[in-house]
Amino acid sequence: MAKALHFIIDKCTGCHQCELACSGMREGVFATERSRIRIFELKEMSKNVPYACLQCEEAWCMHACPVDAIFEVAETGVKVLLEDRCVGCKVCTIACPYGTVNYYPDAGKVLKCDLCHGDDMGPACIASCPTGAIELAEREVVGASGAPAPG
């Protein structure tokens, strides 16, 4: 079944360990700026909101990419970015209705969550979260709590 990250906003304490786990495992450096998952700080509401790619069934980023750098893994529904192929045109960052694809200028490429595709340990962010605010859930039910499911 197709799965994606599911966030329980009220559990997030804003420690950013998910970002550090993501950048540490994927980029070999602890830098929140280079994470595929991001914490959005809503200071006025004292809320910290994690967000990352929702692995949409109808993935606009994938359709928009002019060089076919994003492909779908048939059995899991995960959309994976081929970094070697990405030319850094940023069209996917505009196409994504949720703003979850980020451009990283130093590399000239985008960063997109692929649920740690190919890593048997699974998404590093989930393992790193001290409060269980990140889960892997059926794609049909994911999305920030209360938001409509993508599709």
Next chain:
Amino acid sequence: MSWARKILRVNLTTGDCSSEPLNMEWAAQYLGQRGLGTKYLVEETDPTVDPFSPDNKLIIATGPLTGTIASTAGRWSVITKSPLTGAIACSNSGGFFGAELKTAGWDMIIFEGKSPKPVYLFIKDDNCELLPADDLWGTSVWHTEPAIKEKHGDDKIKVASIGEAGENGVLFAAVVNDLDRAAGRSGVGAVMGSKNLKAIAARGTKGVQVNDPRAFMQSTMAAKKVLAEHTVTGEGLPTYGTQVLMNIINESGALPTENARDGQFEGAEKISGEAMHETTADGHKNLVSNNACFACTIGCARVSKINPKHVSVKDRPEYQKESGGLEYEAAWAMGASTKVDDLDALTFANFLCNEHGMDPISFGSTVAAAMELYDVGAITEEQVGYPLTFGSADALMKIAEQTGKGEGFGVEIGMGSKRLCEKYGHPEFSMTVKGQEFPAYDPRGVQGMGLAYATSNRGGCHLRGYTVSSEVLGLPVKTDPHVTEGKAELAKAFQDLTAMIDSSGLCIFTSFALGLDDYQPQIQAACEGDFSGEKLLEIGERIWNIERKYNLAAGLTGKDDTLPKRLLKDAIKSGPTKGMVNRLDEMLPEYYKLRGWSEDGEPTAATLGRLNLV
């Protein structure tokens, strides 16, 4: 790796910013943050320097683990000579600023000289520049932080700044970062103000790399599991914050009350962590949520809200928003010590301390001393402008605002309790050690804390050797708080381990659950070089001794290793510790001996040689 291996040197007199390599030989001996910052201060300044002179330096230091995924790895420190104590000052803070500075590629910033005009330092990775702060001078931390973010159009900039208190030379002014985290103690904010430095703003995208990523992930994950499963770090602190202690310490009869006239406060429950969770009759709850600093698994920080109907804020909507809530020591200083049992009033005073940049411990304890001066008639209503009576929430709120803004009798409070009590003829009312107000644990009821306060290198402080952990909480092993036997050894062990943790980039609160065997693999995996447990403890001991050496050179002596007479002579009047005093003289000689110091408290040549401090 793990160190960025780079120091930013900022000459405020000339306006020059320059980069230089970190001295890796010193890093191997002092780790980072508290230890390494002190080593640089010792090497570069005269210990007899006037703290407010341009010749004093202000060092901002991260640790090797700062900015990594190790739990609580967001710590950073301010090291300088203290205007409050005349001793070494090292104040430690969390939040996100320190990690951002490290992520920008800097281990440390050394500020020297004095700027002719108000400035702030802006760092964007390798690019560093001093920018004018004329429009920020005279404004609060709460104004400065968002103003800098807005000016640069980047909400991800992290800021450490001073408020009006730091500008006005309040001797317990703090450096505040991320709005409500602070390098609070010993007046480091006043030194920053004396240099016309309003703020440091950092934005980093480079990141931090560790030496052995696989071993580092394994060791940090293992430590996180221990933290998450521990009753204090996994349950007590996330639920109640440090305020979990208010009722515990009060019940043990070790809550200094009414400027330490007694050891129990009848209003303690009303200002406790439990009370912050309660919903009032009109539907208000003080605690909104807990919050975590950078990479923290514990999440002890409080987010609080004052009842909008409370007299403090009912006509001031700007204070009705959520902000950093009470820590235990702040609630004690402004509450039990002054006998104010109004939780909303304490939260308001706490907001003001953050807004204007003040240490709530020294502030609250100084107000308590002033209340005692008022009580005996040494200061009058005419002088203050209103009755400064014990238990008056109105007085506390007024004086907090006046001290923060440098108005009225607040100017007098801003000199700290030692100078205030001397000025008004009652030095014995000052609850200070080496001129710094001691916090929320009465050494008459917790004997080891008496020794820890007396020997703390930065003056009265609970964070240099937290023997309460053993004596009250039973961690790592329970000892009897009412006996002095074994406390010298206990204090030394806590002091050395703490000095090491304070130099690593991690938070001291991890030590409720973690031991040397948990820290060692994290540091070893992150850092190049050999960091055995034995070596790490030696680093801690070396740091303790270099601080001691600095203080002796600054003019302090073994005679300063003492406590206010009240704690040594006047017994607690009621409760479970009734009749007790602190028996420092039973512990101090043994402590000196264990430290390898002379009877006068000076490190012997052999000790200095062993620690490579000659």
